[in-house]
Amino acid sequence: MKKATTxxxxxxxxxxxxxxxxxxxxxxxxxxxxxxxxPRVPRPKRARSRRVAGVAARSSAEAxxxxxxxxxxxxxxxxxxxxxxxxxxxxxxxxxRGLRVTLVERGEITSGTTGRHHGxxxxxxxxxxxxxxxxxxxxxENKILRRIAPGSFEENDGLFVALTDxxxxxxKQFTEACWQCAVPATRLDRDTALRMEPGLNxxxxxxxxxxxxxxxxxxxxxxxxxxxxxxxxxIRPFTEVVAFTSSTAADGSGRTVSGVKVxxxxxxxxxxxxxxxxxxxxxxWAGKVAALAGVDVxxxxxxxxxxxxxxxxxxxxxxxxxxxxxxxxxVPQRLLTVVGTSxxxxxxxDDLTVPADHVAAILRESSELVPAIARAExxxxxxxxxxxxxxxxGSGLAAAAAPAAAPAAAxxxxxxxxxxxxxxxxxCFDHATDATPTEGFVTIAGGKATTLRAMAExxxxxxxxxxxxxxxxxxxxxxxxxxxxWYRA
Ligand SMILES: Cc1cc2nc3c(=O)[nH]c(=O)nc-3n(C[C@H](O)[C@H](O)[C@H](O)COP(=O)(O)OP(=O)(O)OC[C@H]3O[C@@H](n4cnc5c(N)ncnc54)[C@H](O)[C@@H]3O)c2cc1C
Numbered sequence: 001m002k003k004a005t006t007x008x009x010x011x012x013x014x015x016x017x018x019x020x021x022x023x024x025x026x027x028x029x030x031x032x033x034x035x036x037x038x039p040r041v042p043r044p045k046r047a048r049s050r051r052v053a054g055v056a057a058r059s060s061a062e063a064x065x066x067x068x069x070x071x072x073x074x075x076x077x078x079x080x081x082x083x084x085x086x087x088x089x090x091x092x093x094x095x096x097r098g099l100r101v102t103l104v105e106r107g108e109i110t111s112g113t114t115g116r117h118h119g120x121x122x123x124x125x126x127x128x129x130x131x132x133x134x135x136x137x138x139x140x141e142n143k144i145l146r147r148i149a150p151g152s153f154e155e156n157d158g159l160f161v162a163l164t165d166x167x168x169x170x171x172k173q174f175t176e177a178c179w180q181c182a183v184p185a186t187r188l189d190r191d192t193a194l195r196m197e198p199g200l201n202x203x204x205x206x207x208x209x210x211x212x213x214x215x216x217x218x219x220x221x222x223x224x225x226x227x228x229x230x231x232x233x234x235i236r237p238f239t240e241v242v243a244f245t246s247s248t249a250a251d252g253s254g255r256t257v258s259g260v261k262v263x264x265x266x267x268x269x270x271x272x273x274x275x276x277x278x279x280x281x282x283x284x285w286a287g288k289v290a291a292l293a294g295v296d297v298x299x300x301x302x303x304x305x306x307x308x309x310x311x312x313x314x315x316x317x318x319x320x321x322x323x324x325x326x327x328x329x330x331v332p333q334r335l336l337t338v339v340g341t342s343x344x345x346x347x348x349x350d351d352l353t354v355p356a357d358h359v360a361a362i363l364r365e366s367s368e369l370v371p372a373i374a375r376a377e378x379x380x381x382x383x384x385x386x387x388x389x390x391x392x393x394g395s396g397l398a399a400a401a402a403p404a405a406a407p408a409a410a411x412x413x414x415x416x417x418x419x420x421x422x423x424x425x426x427x428c429f430d431h432a433t434d435a436t437p438t439e440g441f442v443t444i445a446g447g448k449a450t451t452l453r454a455m456a457e458x459x460x461x462x463x464x465x466x467x468x469x470x471x472x473x474x475x476x477x478x479x480x481x482x483x484x485x486w487y488r489a
Contacts, residue, residue, distance in 0.1 A: 079275035084114035085221035087281040089456035091228035097471040101233040106240035116384035121213040128177035134424035135181035158212025158317035212317040223480035238265040244293040254437035280443040284349035284385035301349035301385035304341035305358040309376035327365030339366035349385040
């Protein structure tokens with residue numbers, strides 16, 4: 001068996017022919033760092049017309065040819081910043097459209113919010129009454145993901161459980177909204193619900209069954225990464241963007257981004273990567289990354305706390321039948337039960353706390369749904385930040401709207417309320433349309449892990465339009481490689 005750090009001549013040669021710094025207009029200037037300074041991350045042997053679960057995988061050369069590339073004009077090169085689910089799905093989509101892709105991630109793949117989420121494949125029911133667009137997106141993507149990533153979900157369904165008069169009153173609004181958002185919802189009487197899920201609070205009045213499911217937060221995106229890499233994408237973990245390379249128009253009317261400068265944390269070196277378009281898929285860090293290019297994006301980091309307790313106390317996903325709140329989702333994950341979450345707005349996604357009162361409230365609320373949780377051993381608590389579209393109270397972008405400094409307590413309350421109140425919408429920003437245009441730079445943000453494929457489709461559509469390419473999305477149908485393919489270089 002090969003050692004992970006040993007490159008065969010073939011893989012070494014491929015490492016030396018990356019899709020970087022070879023834009024036709026810059027004459028294919030070499031990278032700032034020599035090839036031996038590259039990360040010693042094992043590189044895959046590229047597939048040559050191998051079948052990917054029924055779909056022909058293409059080598060990067062084939063992909064480039066499909067995009068109309070010639071020796072004189074290679075296929076356009078897209079640089080993606082961020083190795084979460086969104087970046088992985090985008091790499092997959094773009095390679096299928098015949099573009100050359102390099103993805104850089106400052107840590108390990110999925111080490112951002114993606115690897116820390118609740119593991120709920122949303123049916124859309126949770127957002128049906130409060131965020132119809134998000135609910136419709138989730139409803140559609142739930143079906144598509146089951147089709148393209150078979151075996152990655154526990155097809156266990158979900159229950160929305162009514163415990164009180166208020167919950168009962170919410171039923172009509174909830175079921176109507178589910179119907180409007182194409183989320184199948186079936187009412188179960190108390191006894192049927194308890195037969196299906198004996199761990200529920202026996203005081204429940206009734207429950208509504210929906211097609212929620214449990215997913216593995218890391219394995220689903222790894223399937224996108226593995227398939228994209230097989231199709232020629234160059235994926236570089238431990239590679240952090242520290243600056244942008246750009247030029248300013250002579251009349252000062254705007255800028256054009258031409259690439260990025262990265263720090264290779266494995267090799268301890270910095271080098272530049274040129275690109276036709278740079279995509280900011282840095283999730284909750286999107287604002288920080290955009291700032292490196294001198295661009296403002298209205299993306300806020302909205303953290304939530306998760307608590308894992310020992311034991312599998314339900315087999316289905318369980319929600320409280322009320323408008324989305326704190327501590328009202330119970331997800332069985334392998335032999336654990338993961339409960340959550342809370343929501344607030346943080347100034348810095350790298351500086352998250354796990355407030356003890358959030359943990360206590362989450363355990364209290366979830367125990368109302370599933371009483372055994374109150375007696376279970378807490379195995380882990382953590383926080384992760386949602387990348388939501390919005391402007392944080394007190395932030396620079398909000399200052400114009402609310403210039404007065406608020407007292408700390410009032411600001412904390414405003415941040416908590418703002419976190420839960422923000423929509424889960426997806427937005428793709430083409431910064432060429434900003435007040436001060438920045439050409440060659442796009443940001444994708446918002447959404448959910450459930451909608452990663454759709455986020456990628458929207459972004460790839462924007463990129464193709466910018467490049468004048470008519471290349472339809474194929475990711476609704478292409479079945480992904482298994483997650484284990486990621487580990488096989
Ligand atoms: C507590 C919580 C629970 C959730 N539960 C669910 C759920 O059950 N179901 C669901 O569908 N969704 C859930 N979500 C939402 C979901 O997790 C996110 O929407 C999704 O994971 C975001 O993925 P992303 O790829 O956009 O961001 P990320 O996964 O954060 O990826 C962005 C990446 O960019 C990298 N990066 C940052 N700066 C740089 C740089 N300078 N250079 C290179 N790389 C950089 C980061 O390291 C990071 O890995 C939850 C979110 C939270 C916070």
